[in-house]
Amino acid sequence: MTVDLTSVFNNDGFSLPFDYEFSMSDYFSADEENPFSLIHAKGKIFNRTGIVYLSAQSEFTLTTACDRCASDIVRSMTVPSEHILVIGNEDEAENEPDYDDNRLYIPSYQLNLDDLLAEDIWLSMPVTILCSDDCKGICPSCGTNLNEETCSGKKAVDPRLEALAKLLEQ
Template sequence: MKLDIRDFLQSSDYKMEFNGQLKEQKSNYDISDLDLIFPVDYDGIIFNLGDEIMLDLSVKYKYNTQCDRCLKPMIEDVETNLKAFFLKDIENVFEDEASKEYFDLIDNQIFLDDLIISQIITSIPFKSLCKEECKGICPKCGKDLNEGSCKCDEEIEIDPRFGKLMDLFNDEEV
């Protein structure tokens, strides 16, 4: 998806709002391992800041995954934001601006596909839970503890190598 900002740059407007959907992956990033559900919704604002353009982009997406505790399939909803800067003239970069990361503005167009997919990749949650209070599965028998407890709770088996440590808890002086 290309966003042509030629008319915006020639106007006296300082901001332009836009929105749309990414209907399929057309980026250079390989996200075949991510079961992304298309379309991906986005909306943003472009600000004309003189020598540079600032893009403020909000991305909403869903993907198929499984709960990290109980392993049930689920759909994760994520909303993420991105700020990106583009230079109108790359040759007029001052030293203090060199510390900022700029993206290329090619033929007065912003290529949104790669920006959106890279933002999705960096915003995937580390842990996916079907619900905050998910109890997970029993590490011994594999029963889903959300559906009820198992008999393994009653049979606490202590590794004999740690038996002496249990004596610390049986001491009445502690």
């Protein structure tokens, strides 16, 4: 959704509330799976004493696989977005003495809100997602999901550690 911020920037006290849904599918190529449900974004952009703030929350469910055992995970998440918005070019502003990197530079009064919120969602994603903090993962030698049953085969050796052990022997 594109929002016109002309009134917000030009009027102290003005507030522009929003409550809408958008899809993350535009940020994935056709052969990639979009793990995000529709994003429910709720918040406001407002001017307080001449400073323009954005305050929002994005709610969605993420459907993915555990990075350790590959079991399905469906997780409800809420990502906050809190920014001070200024009109300008960040590359130019970086050279100014009063540069403040807490501000978010936008090129014009026409703001693509989906892009802004989607970026905050990306940045908040954990590097690894586990079904539980103590997920035992999969046995590397027999493939058993060790959360469901114990391994019946011989003691598993991590192939990377085995290679390292061989190197150290030489």
